[in-house]
Amino acid sequence: SQQGEEDPQALSIQEGENATMNCSYKTSINNLQWYRQNSGRGLVHLILIRSNEREKHSGRLRVTLDTSKKSSSLLITASRAADTASYFCARGGSQGNLIFGKGTKLSVKP
Amino acid sequence: EAGVTQSPTHLIKTRGQQATLRCSPISGHTSVYWYQQALGLGLQFLLWYDEGEERNRGNFPPRFSGRQFPNYSSELNVNALELEDSALYLCASSLEGTSGLYSYNEQFFGPGTRLTVL
Numbered sequence: 093s094q095q096g097e098e099d100p101q102a103l104s105i106q107e108g109e110n111a112t113m114n115c116s117y118k119t120s121i122n123n124l125q126w127y128r129q130n131s132g133r134g135l136v137h138l139i140l141i142r143s144n145e146r147e148k149h150s151g152r153l154r155v156t157l158d159t160s161k162k163s164s165s166l167l168i169t170a171s172r173a174a175d176t177a178s179y180f181c182a183r184g185g186s187q188g189n190l191i192f193g194k195g196t197k198l199s200v201k202p
Numbered sequence: 203e204a205g206v207t208q209s210p211t212h213l214i215k216t217r218g219q220q221a222t223l224r225c226s227p228i229s230g231h232t233s234v235y236w237y238q239q240a241l242g243l244g245l246q247f248l249l250w251y252d253e254g255e256e257r258n259r260g261n262f263p264p265r266f267s268g269r270q271f272p273n274y275s276s277e278l279n280v281n282a283l284e285l286e287d288s289a290l291y292l293c294a295s296s297l298e299g300t301s302g303l304y305s306y307n308e309q310f311f312g313p314g315t316r317l318t319v320l
Contacts (some may be wrong), residue, residue, distance in 0.1 A: 125308060132314075133314060134311045137310055137311070185247065188258050189235060189247035191247075
């Protein structure tokens with residue numbers, strides 16, 4: 093079963109605006125990973141943030157992690173139409189798998 | 203460096219048939235994971251292979267099976283197909299697998315195989 097929750101479920105913004113997506117989880121983690129999925133296709137790995145890190149950047153992406161609140165956020169700055177996709181957070185499960193949230197569907201309008 | 207590849211891209215079968223899906227991991231990766239993404243159900247873990255052995259499986263019936271070959275590529279077999287098996291099947295690979303809670307390994311995904319059962 094899913095044990096991560098992203099919010100909002102859907103987000104619609106204009107090109108150039110910033111998009112913030114949040115992820116909450118229930119158990120202890122060693123790391124959290126963020127993925128992007130374009131419609132009906134494979135997942136693209138964006139960022140892995142370790143539990144001893146508070147913030148990580150990659151290009152226009154900024155991920156924060158608050159282990160005391162069991163939450164993480166993904167910020168996309170200066171969004172583009174090409175950023176339109178679903179975004180998932182994932183944490184390690186006890187079976188070697190990743191446990192994914194239900195995702196945030198981001199729509200960036202030109 | 204080539205990413206994870208999957209074949210076929212699309213597969214159409216009828217109920218009761220068998221489906222075989224294939225995955226080639228990133229060079230140097232020994233762990234392969236299979237996930238099912240069915241409409242409305244999100245990403246569900248199916249199977250994990252590492253060094254040729256099945257390490258773990260998710261909550262799926264035995265008609266979902268697979269194997270990992272000496273070159274670390276993997277095959278997922280679904281027997282006695284049911285309509286609800288229609289989904290996107292995603293394969294991921296990582297460096298040596300570890301039980302996920304303490305895993306630092308990123309999983310890299312392929313483009314998926316879209317299975318449609320009629």
